[in-house]
Amino acid sequence: MSNTETRSDVLDCAAPDEHDPEHVQVLEPRDVHLGGEDTLSVRRTLPSLRRSFVGAWCFADHYGPEQGVCMDVPPHPHTGxxxxxxxxxxxxxxRDSGGVHAMVRPGEVNLMTSGHGIAHSEVSTPARDLLHGVQLWVVLPASSKDLVRExxxxxxxxFDAPGVRARVLIGSLAGVTSPVHTETPLLGAEVVLEAGATWELAVDPGHEHGVLVDTGHVDVDGVRLDRTVLGVRDAGLDHLRLSNPTDAPARIMLLGGEPFEEGVVMWWNFIGRSHEDILRLREEWNEAPEDRFGRVAGYRGATPRLEAPPIPADLRLRRRFRRGRQEGAAARRER
Incomplete structure (x- = not known):
C-alpha cells in the first residue's frame, strides 16, 4: 500500500527518553484517505508524533470493515x-515490478521486499468489495537496505489456547514459528480472544510489543485499549497479559521486535538515511522510474502511476530515531 497523500507532511516522531517496560503507551490513529472521497479511508497509528517504531515495524494502516468502497492504488515506489x-x-x-501477480486474501500473509527499489499496484476485486485488514511496513537495516526485490x-x-485462536504471520509465538524471513527479529500475529478470556503468554524480553485492536476492547497488562488504538510496551518483560473484558470476541494484531536503533529518513513511500537520499529517490521515480524501480505490468487503472509529491525548498528532512532527539526535530525548515 502506498502513502497517497499529495501533501506529504513531515512529522517529528521522536519518542520520549523514558524506558519503562511496565508502561503501556497508547497511540490513537489519524484518518487518511487513499484517494478521493469514494476511496478507502485508513486509520494510521505508526508513525505518530510520539513514536516512530515498534521493533522495526515503522508503518501501520488499519482499515475497514468497509462495504462498497474501492482500493485502487496505481503503481508507486518503495525503497528500504x-x-x-x-x-x-x-x-x-x-502486481509488482518483480513480475509478481498475486492475490491478497484473508488469512494469507504477503511480504514484499523493496530493498534497492520496487514498484507495485494494489486493486480490490469487484467480486469481494468488503475490505477489512491491515497494511504494515518494516524498515530494513542499513546492511540490507539495497536487497533485491522479493x-x-x-x-x-x-492454533488454539484456552479462549484463544491465533495465527503467526512472522516470527515465533507460543511454540509456533513462521517460515517468512525478515532482516531483523520480528513478531507478527493475529490473535482472537473469546469473550471473557485472558491469555498470559511468554514473549521475548528483548522485544518491544505493540497491540493493535481490530474489534472489541482489550486490556494489555491492565491497560484498556479501545478499537483502532495501538498500545505499545517497551522491551524488558518476558510475558504479556491480554484480556477481553467484554461478552463478544475481540481481535488484535500483535506486533513485536528488537528495538530498532538506526536513524532513518521516512518520507512518502521512501526510506533513506539522509535528506539527499530522499531527494535522489524522488527525482529517480518522477523522471525515470523504470531505471531503478522497474515496470508494473498489467495495471489497468486510469492513472498510470503516482507522482512523488514535491518537497518544499526550505525543508530539510532529518533522521528519526526510536527514541530521543539526536538530530533535533525529524524535519525543520532551514532559515
Missing part, C-alpha cells in the same frame, strides 16, 4: 522496507 499485507475480509490484486507468501495455520 518490506510491506506486510494481511486481510480479515475482502480480496486485493497485487515476494513471500505464507498461509499460517490457526
Amino acid at each position: 522496507l518490506q510491506t506486510v499485507s494481511w486481510l480479515f475480509e475482502g480480496e486485493i490484486e497485487h 515476494f513471500q507468501h505464507h498461509v499460517p495455520e490457526k
